[in-house]
Amino acid sequence: xxxxxxxxxxxxxxxxxxxxxxxxxxxxxxxxxxxxxxxxxxxxxxxxxxxxxxxxxxxxxxxxxxxxxxxxxxxxxxxxxxxxxxxxxxxxxxxxxxxxxxxxxxxxxxxxxxxxxxxxxxxxxxxxxxxxxxxxxxxxxxxxxxxxxxxxxxxxxxxxxxxxxxxxxxxxxxxxxxxxxxxxxxxxxxxxxxxxxxxxxxxxxxxxxxxxxxxxxxxxxxxxxxxxxxxxxxxxxxxxxxxxxxxxxxxxxxxxxxxxxxxxxxxxxxxxxxxxxxx
Amino acid sequence: xxxxxxxxxxxxxxxxxxxxxxxxxxxxxxxxxxxxxxxxxxxxxxxxxxxxxxxxxxxxxxxxxxxxxxxxxxxxxxxxxxxxxxxxxxxxxxxxxxxxxxxxxxxxxxxxxxxxxxxxxxxxxxxxxxxxxxxxxxxxxxxxxxxxxxxxxxxxxxxxxxxxxxxxxxxxxxxxxxxxxxxxxxxxxxxxxxxxxxxxxxxxxxxxxxxxxxxxxxxxxxxxxxxxxxxxxxxxxxxxxxxxxxxxxxxxxxxxxxxxxxxxxxxxxxxxxxxxxxxxxxxxxxxxxxxxxxxxxxxxxxxxxxxxxx
Numbered sequence: 001x002x003x004x005x006x007x008x009x010x011x012x013x014x015x016x017x018x019x020x021x022x023x024x025x026x027x028x029x030x031x032x033x034x035x036x037x038x039x040x041x042x043x044x045x046x047x048x049x050x051x052x053x054x055x056x057x058x059x060x061x062x063x064x065x066x067x068x069x070x071x072x073x074x075x076x077x078x079x080x081x082x083x084x085x086x087x088x089x090x091x092x093x094x095x096x097x098x099x100x101x102x103x104x105x106x107x108x109x110x111x112x113x114x115x116x117x118x119x120x121x122x123x124x125x126x127x128x129x130x131x132x133x134x135x136x137x138x139x140x141x142x143x144x145x146x147x148x149x150x151x152x153x154x155x156x157x158x159x160x161x162x163x164x165x166x167x168x169x170x171x172x173x174x175x176x177x178x179x180x181x182x183x184x185x186x187x188x189x190x191x192x193x194x195x196x197x198x199x200x201x202x203x204x205x206x207x208x209x210x211x212x213x214x215x216x217x218x219x220x221x222x223x224x225x226x227x228x229x230x231x232x233x234x235x236x237x238x239x240x241x242x243x244x245x246x247x248x249x250x251x252x253x254x255x256x257x258x259x260x261x262x263x264x265x266x267x268x269x270x271x272x273x274x275x276x277x278x279x
Numbered sequence: 280x281x282x283x284x285x286x287x288x289x290x291x292x293x294x295x296x297x298x299x300x301x302x303x304x305x306x307x308x309x310x311x312x313x314x315x316x317x318x319x320x321x322x323x324x325x326x327x328x329x330x331x332x333x334x335x336x337x338x339x340x341x342x343x344x345x346x347x348x349x350x351x352x353x354x355x356x357x358x359x360x361x362x363x364x365x366x367x368x369x370x371x372x373x374x375x376x377x378x379x380x381x382x383x384x385x386x387x388x389x390x391x392x393x394x395x396x397x398x399x400x401x402x403x404x405x406x407x408x409x410x411x412x413x414x415x416x417x418x419x420x421x422x423x424x425x426x427x428x429x430x431x432x433x434x435x436x437x438x439x440x441x442x443x444x445x446x447x448x449x450x451x452x453x454x455x456x457x458x459x460x461x462x463x464x465x466x467x468x469x470x471x472x473x474x475x476x477x478x479x480x481x482x483x484x485x486x487x488x489x490x491x492x493x494x495x496x497x498x499x500x501x502x503x504x505x506x507x508x509x510x511x512x513x514x515x516x517x518x519x520x521x522x523x524x525x526x527x528x529x530x531x532x533x534x535x536x537x538x539x540x541x542x543x544x545x546x547x548x549x550x551x552x553x554x555x556x557x558x559x560x561x562x563x564x565x566x567x568x569x570x571x572x573x574x575x576x577x578x579x580x581x582x583x584x585x586x587x588x589x
Contacts (some may be wrong), residue, residue: 028373033322033375078315078555079497086321086485087490087548090482091545097540101537196380209478238386238392240384246377247378
């Protein structure tokens with residue numbers, strides 16, 4: 001389990017869990033679950049288009065992911081964000097279907113793009129993902145305070161002169177970058193599950209923002225490690241275990257939260273508590 | 280007219296079936312969609328297509344009726360989302376995401392088991408993308424009956440549904456069971472989405488659910504006219520898309536033809552963008568973007584909402 005090609009699986013899984021845990025913390029905080037689902041899923045169309053005109057699929061993926069992030073952010077200023085995200089997603093999927101109809105070579109790769117194959121990673125694929133992961137983490141560290149304030153208390157953010165639209169654009173581009181490089185390797189499903197379940201569970205356990213982020217990474221790491229080990233033993237897809245374990249974490253978190261609020265006297269919402277803890 | 284209708288369009292049986300099934304699902308989707316957009320549940324509406332697909336792949340593996348799988352899977356998923364979700368819109372999206380992740384994981388497992396037992400990799404694409412031109416004539420009665428059922432349920436609950444969508448507090452104060460109304464709506468949406476996913480594919484399911492409804496809500500002033508306009512837009516888009524897709528196999532330089540989903544989605548997207556053009560709206564703060572329930576895209580509904588629009 002810890003030799004040969006499996007080493008790469010452990011390495012890539014760890015990188016993806018750290019990046020997914022941190023990015024996902026903000027995804028859950030900002031209520032951007034739909035965007036986090038739409039961007040990596042729709043970006044596959046870019047890969048299909050790239051293979052049609054004969055350029056690198058990664059270039060197509062990146063172009064479509066960043067393009068989708070920009071389109072969603074800009075159109076959301078004048079329309080409902082959930083409607084805009086849904087329409088941008090189906091537009092990209094339809095483009096992908098159109099690209100696919102013009103070629104016959106691409107078909108088996110759809111499956112691997114959606115569900116990924118973390119057990120078949122090569123050394124060459126790890127370095128770019130690690131580099132991009134570091135870039136995303138550094139960008140999030142620089143944006144940490146404005147992101148937190150604009151997510152939790154938008155009025156104060158605007159009163160302080162923070163440009164919430166620019167922050168939103170920057171954040172969605174970070175989501176796009178974080179997902180693009182990982183999608184061909186681990187699949188859109190796995191990265192999405194890691195970005196939602198662990199952070200949502202972590203927020204149930206603590207109301208302090210920094211602690212919740214660390215908890216999110218820890219839960220994501222445990223999830224991916226258990227998933228890789230069980231997938232190795234059973235030969236079933238890794239994405240299945242990640243999806244189900246993430247959901248279980250969320251269930252445990254919600255049970256814990258309702259138990260602890262029943263035990264204590266209710267003291268305002270979790271959001272307000274974490275605001276007072278961070279400001 | 281010859282430039283629009285290529286030879287054999289009206290005599291083709293698959294085209295006729297596609298037009299009929301497409302029109303029925305478009306009307307049902309558009310009606311459900313108006314409430315989906317007002318309630319800001321586009322994510323759930325889209326996620327249910329994937330959840331229904333999981334049910335479909337499970338049915339395929341277990342050897343039971345795919346229709347049962349799609350609708351059963353959708354209903355189970357809708358129930359799970361409603362149970363896991365709480366009142367605030369943000370946490371509701373997270374709950375939707377959790378159910379979506381788990382369901383997609385299950386789909387990966389079923390597709391894996393399918394391919395290891397029967398070696399059909401093409402099944403993945405068929406299930407994921409579907410095609411309106413491969414609809415069988417035998418599905419028409421099922422689609423009609425279930426679609427009518429969904430519309431009847433919506434008509435029965437539309438007053439409490441509208442009130443609890445626009446102002447949950449007011450609805451609760453008037454004795455409406457907001458959670459139950461929400462659950463019934465989710466079930467109706469699950470049936471509608473499951474139906475359209477299997478009939479016209481998951482891409483078109485989301486497109487016809489959200490697109491016509493969102494466009495209609497931008498250009499009309501009352502709920503009734505929104506529903507009617509959305510239905511008309513949905514049917515017109517579907518029929519135009521089918522004609523263009525049929526014609527496209529005659530276009531130069533490729534004789535491959537483009538998929539019908541591409542045309543329908545492109546027309547829907549363009550329609551939504553166009554409907555936003557004449558109105559210059561105020562830029563909206565992120566808070567109201569996430570928490571406003573009462574339709575900013577809808578003038579009268581917005582003023583009736585809890586926060587109103589300034």
